[in-house]
Amino acid sequence: MNRKQFRDLADPEEAHEVIADLDLRPEDETVPLREARGRVLSERIDAELDVPGFDRASVDGYAVKAEDTFGADEADPNRLELVGEVHAGAEPDVEVGAGECAEISTGAVLPPGADAVVMVERTDTDGDTVLVRTSLAPGDRVMFAGADVAAGERALGPGTVLTPREIGLLSALGVDEVPVRGKPTVGIISTGDELVRPGDSLNSDAGEIYDVNSYTTATAVEEAGGEAKLYSHAGDDYEAMESVLREAAEECDLVLSSGSTSASAVDVIYRVVEETGELLLHGVAVKPGKPMLVGRLKGSAYVGLPGYPVSALTIFQTFVAPAIREAAGLPEPKTATVEGSMAVRERYSEGRLRYMPAGLVESGPTESARGGGEAAQREGNTLVYPVDKGSGATTSLVEADGVVAVPPDVEYLDEGERVEVQLFSTDVRAPAVFGAGEDDPALSRLLDDVTRPRYLSVGARQGLRRLRNGVTDVAVTTGDTEPADGVELGGWTREWGLVVPAGNPQGIDGLADIVDEEVRFVNRTTDAGLRTTLGNAVAELADERGVDRHDLVEAIDGFDFAVRAHESPARKVLAGKADAGLGLRATAERLGMDFVLCGEETVRVFAADERADKPGVQSLADAIADAESVFADLPGYEAR
Incomplete structure (x- = not known):
């Protein structure tokens, strides 16, 4: 099996220079x-x-000869004869002589003979006589032609x-x-047999995924000043890749592809570039983005981005966007950087530059050091936390606010260490309230009433851990679990049980049936509070029967078949991959399924003591207090 090896990775600076040397500038x-x-x-x-093309009045008033106003004041005004009027947009049909004036509008042409304008507020009228109560100099209240x-x-x-x-x-x-200056035209090509354009039908069973990179990269190209042109995605075979690359190269100043750049036997794009143009660089000592390609095709420049969306966007913004801005004649954007302190310790030791996706959160007025150390005062401090859900996680695109450049010789970033975050945009702001914990449909609705929230549905257990570590403002828990140092903002109850197909074809009546009968079951992941609630109910059933809890767990077909979100088990049941799933009454009714009630579960929202006064936290507390209509719309929910 032939594989392209990344033995001689280019230094990031070399990659910048190679891309900068590509000629991307189009004709004016x-x-x-x-x-x-x-x-x-x-x-x-x-x-x-x-x-302006004429001398014009800059105020409403009277056009005068300045010398006719000399010596005038409030007590002893000069008297001038009114001989006509001049309006904006009309050629004057009056001439101002000695001892005369003409009424004039702002922007009107100064009539012949006049060299100043007196404001109407400094005048009075007496029939056809105007009393001027101030002295003027030539040019006062006049904008001269060409001024x-x-x-x-x-x-x-x-x-x-x-x-x-x-x-x-x-x-x-x-x-x-x-x-x-012309905008460089940039051809966007996503590669891979598994890709499907958004809007088309998707076959997840065949491993198909929606094409994220085409639209993401195209938008980033336009933001950098280029003109994006999307091409049909190329499959993982040489002929398809060559055809679309040649087409794009003939029509564009730069061709960008994503995917098919790693050291895999099916990734053939580097061979296409070598055989149809010139490969200038293959592999950069940076994470993410090690397999980046740079080259020339006949008629255009070429850059190959990684396939994972976060990696592709990070490498584009770091290496390619500056070259597009240069070609378009646009200045580098205002530097969007924020300094902050690491909220947690982050280990890294791979010997190459790393662009670590990071999120921002504002700490409370005071934060005590954790783990028995000295108290650390962080007045209004910006905390930085790593966002690492894996290279393929598209949600990292919106959960990360920017990247932290970690040099190759740095093994870890310590908690409290000062770092600089290169923001993805000057528009990025830290969330007003940052929470993590249980996935819950009522909470999703409550967050709609909060300005600039960020919430991570990582389960009650992880929510408590992140609150304890000082990363988040808020944790959402289930049952009696609560943080040692936290302020409860409010809560509610929800009915939980087994979600089954409409009509309940297997006649499932309760937990005992998934233990005793041949029922395919699908569970929630171990971090979910709902799974803990289920585990407690199974333990109670075991006590009633006088058997070990683990015996009942092993009897459930699929107890370890776990999915992440609150609707996920129900959707597995709908797809025919299970007979029953752990879930909520609200989910069952929304999806048109039947529900077997097993109990009621409490959901509570806690804020970190030191951040309870943050405006965003208070806004969430207000939303919970006013949530009667939210709970009324969700079957099985009640306020506490």
Whole structure:
């Protein structure tokens, strides 16, 4: 079996240089002014006329000869004869002589003979006579022709990013189209036989997954100033890969592919690049993104990104986005970095640069050191925690706020260690409230009433652990379990039991049936509080029968067949892969299934003592207190 080996990984700096040397700049173009926002001027634009093109009044009032106002004040006004009026957009039909004035509107042309404008507020009228109660100098309250921009003057230079301000100036100059830098066209290709475009039907049994990278990468390309063009995804065979790469290379300045770049026998893209162009780089000493490819195809540049979405986006933002911005003439964006303290210790020892996905959370006013150490004061401190659900986890795209660059020689980041987070966007903000714990449909609805929440459905056990470690503001638990140092924000009860197909074809009546009968069962994962509740009920049944709990557990076909979320067991039953699943009455009724009641379970929400006063935490507490309508809409739920 032939495999492409990554023996000589390039240094990250070398990868930056190789990509920077790729010629991505397209030809300049001319676009209508209305479509020019965000584009970059490719040429200087000089004014072809004065702006304004005439002497005009800058206030409502009276056009006068300044010398006729000398010596005037509130007590002793000068009297001028009113000889006419001038309106904006009309050519004056009056001339101001000595001792005369003309009524004038803001923006109107200054009539001949006048050289100043007196504000209407500093005047009175007496029939056809105007009493001027202030002295003026020539030019007062007048904008002279060319005062804004003079004909022949440099208005805007090449490299100017066109914002609403520049669009306004060009409009004033009468410009209706502008020369701009072309946007590099970037072809987006996702590879892999398992990929299906969103919107098409998916066969999960055949290992098919939706194509995440095409839309994610295309959006990132456009954010960087490029024009994204999506191509049909390529299968894992040479002919398909070669065909789509050649097509994209003929039409685009840069071709980006994702997937099929690792050292696998079925990954053939590196051979396609070698045989149809030039492979400049294969493998970079960075995590994620070790298998990155850089090369040239006939007619375009080429970069191969990793297949996993978080890895692909991280490598794109780090290595490719700067080259696209350079080609489009756009400046580097305002640095979006945040300094913070590691919330937990994170080990790493792989000998290569790592871009660690990280999330942000604001600590409370004071946080005591954990584990018996000294008290640590962290006034308004930003805490940084690793987001690592595995390279293939798409939810990491929204749970991570940025990345921390961990040098190759660093073995671990210690709790409390200061780190710098390179944010994915300048728009990123730490969540107003950050929670973790039990997966619950009522909680999902309550979070809709909270501004900028973040919640991780990791189960009650993990929720308590993260609260104890100081990572989260809030933990959601079940039963009597509660944190040692926590403030209860509120809670509710929910009916739990066995979710079965509509009509309950096997006549399941309770827990005893999944123990005694041939029933295929599907459970929740060990971190779920609902599984703990089930375990306690099985233990009670064992006590009633006078047998060991483990004997009953072993008698349940599928007790260890565990899935993560609250609807997951029910969906396995719907798919015919089980006869009964652990779940909630609310889930059964929502999915049109039958429900066998086994008991009632308490769900409680706790906040860390030191963060209970955070506005986001208080907002969640208010939502819980006002949740009667939420519980009324969910069968089997009641407020506590």
